[in-house]
Amino acid sequence: MSALWSARVPVEAPSRPAEDSRYECVVVGGGITGATTAVLLARAGLRVALLEARHIGAAATGNTTAKLSVLQGTRLSTISRKQSADTVRAYVDANLDGQRWLLAFLREQGVAHQIQTAYTYAQSGSGDKTVEEELRAARRVDLPVRHIAQLDVPFPARSAVALDDQAQFDPMDVLAALIADAAAHGADIYENTRVVTVRRKKGDQILHTAQGDVRAQSVVLATGTPILDRGAFFARLHPQRSYAAAFDVSEPLADGMYLAVDEPSRSLRTTPGESGPLLLTGGAGHTVGRARSERALVDDLIDWTTTHFPTARLRARWSAQDYMPIDELPFVGQLAPGYGDIQVATGFAKWGMTNGVAAALSMSGRILGSAPQWAPVFDPSRPKQLLGLPTAAVINSEVGFELAKGWAGTALKSLMPSKDAPGEGQGVVRRHGARPVGVCTVDGVQHSVSAICPHLYGILEWNDAERSWDCPLHGSRFNYDGALLEGPTTRSLHRPDRSE
Ligand SMILES: Cc1cc2nc3c(=O)[nH]c(=O)nc-3n(C[C@H](O)[C@H](O)[C@H](O)COP(=O)(O)OP(=O)(O)OC[C@H]3O[C@@H](n4cnc5c(N)ncnc54)[C@H](O)[C@@H]3O)c2cc1C
Known part of the structure; x- marks a missing residue:
């Protein structure tokens, strides 16, 4: 299956790093987190390389639904159940900073994006209660949310929380602009370069790839889930796969980005097409490798869409995965105690468009000596993650x-x-x-x-x-x-x- 966003990001660089090349920072991973980190460090004048195992956008970022929103389904009420009010506020501040940075970048670079209202909506009576909880959680952190008693949409929906002035885009356009900017500021970008191990030698980190070794003073692992087991992140994350599909639709489509709070989990947005907007739907998440038939889940999503949008004709379908953290907060920072020069970013719980950029601000800030105030909340060694132990x-x-x-x-x-x-x-x-x-x-x-x-x-x-x-x-x-x-x-x- 291939995503609607299939355009490849042009990369003009030598196909492999020069023998034993040395950088101030090597960023591993060409998704939104790695690409943004490379931009921030290259703009600050550091000698930077980005190593991508496959091609830019190959994993989650190139297969996302790309809503850039601080209203994120039920994230705020879910985090509030495990974390203090101050921590929830820090999470929102980080996401607002990530959103602001990316929107300013898109405007500056002339990258197409659409400003939209985000809706978290209910399909059932119990869903209405969940919507109210999200409304309260969002108001506690002063987000200007609205309550809607009944949504007027052609699919099953009742009440909703709405947040205006959020955004959506084609993630490959965004990656193309980030990679071009990083390269314009001197970063070397290498595709088809998988990092296999990272070892310390004579004060440097040596990244071993099939194409040769690369030396770095500091390393950022922006690989979705961390590739080094030293921080045992695999035991603190839950890999979730879900599905998306794009449709040509003849009837007029309402604006807005929608996410259901109850089953069946459904996500909707539009995207500009050659002859009017296309409809994107998503959902059917499950733990990776534990579905009876992934094909049946995609078919179910397509059936649901054609039931509620009878003119919908399938254009593309795809799937991707992201990582859910045990205590609901992303892990961003030092890989493990004693590994100050290797940072990781993971656990975005399907909200990496804002969280990935926030992680880039935090990790680049730490390298440049100006980490944001909220950064410690996401420290991978935070003692409060013990709250996630039952999970x-x-x-x-x-x-x-x-x-x-x-x-x-x-x-x-x-x-x-x-x-x-x-x-x-x-x-x-x-x-x-x-x-x-x-x-x-x-x-x-x-x-x-x-x-x-x-x-x-x-x-x-x-x-x-x-x-x-x-x-x-x-x-x-x-x-x-x-x-x-x-x-x-x-x-x-x-x-x-x-x-x-
Ligand atoms: C179906 C779905 C829909 C989503 N919708 C949204 C949404 O609407 N809004 C939102 O905010 N978030 C959404 N997300 C989440 C978001 O897409 C992710 O959180 C985000 O893209 C993660 O970005 P990343 O750069 O951290 O990781 P990735 O995009 O996964 O990038 C990691 C990169 O690292 C590379 N890599 C891995 N190992 C190595 C190695 N050893 N050496 C070199 N390179 C390596 C991979 O090839 C990959 O390109 C969605 C997720 C899914 C699954």
Whole structure:
């Protein structure tokens, strides 16, 4: 599946870093967080490189729904349940700063964006109560929200909280402008350059890539979920995959960006098309690798859209994942105690357009000696994250269960051998001797890969929407042929038919 925002960001740079090149800062990851960090540091005169494993926008940012909003579904009431009023205010201040910075950048660079009202809406009576809680949480931090008793829209909706003057855009346009600006200020941008490890040597950090080593005084890991396990972020995050689709629609579409508080979770916005606005819908989130059929979830989203917008004709459908933090606050700052020169940014809970930019302001500020006032609230070593321990316990016991289930299921498969090739677009895990092997058929060709995730040895599940192997433990994903797509691991899958 491919996103509506399929335009590639032009990158004019040598294809690989020069032998043993040395930078003041190396930013790893070409999503909104990494690209903004590179702009801020390059504008401040630092010698900067950005290393991207695939292509700019390859993961969440290129597949987002790109609402730039401080009203974020039920984030404020959800955070308020675990955090103090001051902390919620700091979260809002950070998001307002991120939003302000990006809007000023888009205006300055002439990047298209649309100012819209954001709505958090209910579909049921219990949803109305959730809407009221969000309204109260937003008013406590002085956001100028409005209560709407009944929304007038063609899909099931009741009451809503509304916040005017938010924004939306095409995220690839935004990334293109950020990358061009970083490069214009001297940053070196490298695509197809995956960082595999980072090690300290003689006072520098050495980033090891298949293209060679790169030296840096300081490192920013803006990789969605951190690639280094030293901070054990995988145990503090919950990987959530969800779906989006774009439609041509003949009837007039109301403005606004909508997000439901209750089931079925639905997100709506419009985007300019060649002959009028297109409709974007999204939803059906689930833990990565734990859906019965991802394809059925996309089909369900499409059915819902065509039921409520009868003229809707599908233009594109896609999916992506983001990471939910155990105590509801992003982790931004030092990787772990003693790692002052490696920073991370993760846990944006599907609100990275503001949070990613805020993280960039914080991490670049720390390097330049001017971190924002709210930065300490997101410190990855904050003691208050103990408040998230019950959530972490649940998440990690589910991870343990998935680990055991995967291996037990594989052991049983030896009792039920099957040599039949899976049907087109299907994949199964089988036992080959003692090892679990993933077998799938894509475009008529059968592929076999190790079904063991190289991160922490979870047994992979077949994703029938993306034709990928997904890990139900911490969200690593691999293409049908075993090539690494995303997640905390840095290695592709072993292919039993190839000697390595
Ligand atoms: C379906 C969906 C809809 C969303 N909608 C919204 C929305 O409307 N508004 C909003 O604010 N947020 C939204 N989000 C969340 C938002 O998209 C993300 O929080 C944000 O894009 C994260 O940006 P990032 O730069 O931190 O990470 P990413 O965009 O994931 O970028 C990380 C980059 O790092 C690269 N990388 C990974 N490992 C390595 C390595 N070892 N070496 C080099 N590079 C590496 C990846 O290839 C990737 O390009 C949505 C998320 C999803 C899943």
